[in-house]
Amino acid sequence: MKINEYNVVAIEYSLKDANTNEQLDTNVGGKPLEFITGMGQIIKGLEAEILKMTVGDKADVMVAPADGYGEYNDQAVQVLPKEQFAGIDLVQGMTLYGTSEEGDTVQVTVTNFDDNEVTIDYNHPMAGKTLMFTVSILDAREATDQEMATGVVGGVASGGCCGGGSCGSSGGHSHGHSHGEGECCGGENHKHGGQGHGGCGCH
Structure with a gap:
């Protein structure tokens, strides 16, 4: 079966x-990642190549930052009073989730903190990286009406991240937000470019 828009696709990746050869993520040997094509659930550079493939295909796909998680934006770093993080056991490098002024979910990384201030980075952890995926197409089918309406495969939200455990985990610190299947694979809601910094992940 050739992959088309609005198919439910299961992949192993x-x-x-691509520059350092560092292993960033994999689901090989685990649960396949399922997502709906044409709904912005995975980064566009990877989806564009998957749409050229058929079930059973395996390919190496290189994704430039512009087609992945974007270039690194120095203006997306913010310093906030530590009291805004009351009740959070801060750890350098931890991921927090919150809500922007526009109501979107934002993901931030704590890059530094002291007794008075906390430095957070709104850039995706993979911003600026050229990514090399090795992806196998395990299965594909047409999405159901319910899946099209909800954007959730099978109608049940579950974990899974194409391109980083950082998307679906917060280092053991949960802040009341659960990603649905595929939501953390680079959809537009996870590209902030330094704008809309509101909730800062500390609600």
């Missing part, structure tokens, strides 16, 4: 930094 591994992901490396």
Whole structure:
């Protein structure tokens, strides 16, 4: 079966930094990642290549930052008073989730903190990286009406991240937000470019 828009696709993948060869993520040996094509649930550079494939295909796909998680934006770093993070056991490098001024879910990384201030980075952890995916197409089918309406495969939200455990986990610190299947694969809601910094992940 050739992959088309609005198909539910199941893939197995591994992901490396194309420049350093560092292993960034994989689901090989685990549960396949399922997502709906044409709904912005995975980064566009990867989806564009998957749409050229058929079930059973395996390919290496290189994705430039512009087609992945964007270039690194220095203006997306913010320093906030530590009291805004009351009740959070801060750890350098941890991921927090919150709500922007526009109501979108935002993901931030704590890059530094002291007794008075906390520095957070709104850039995606993979911003600026050229990504190399090795992806296998395991299965594909047409999405149901319910799946099209909800954007959730099978109608049940579950974990899974194409391109980083950082999307679906917060280092053991949960802040009341659960990603649905595929939501953390680079859809537009996870590209902030330094704008809309509201909730800062500390609600």
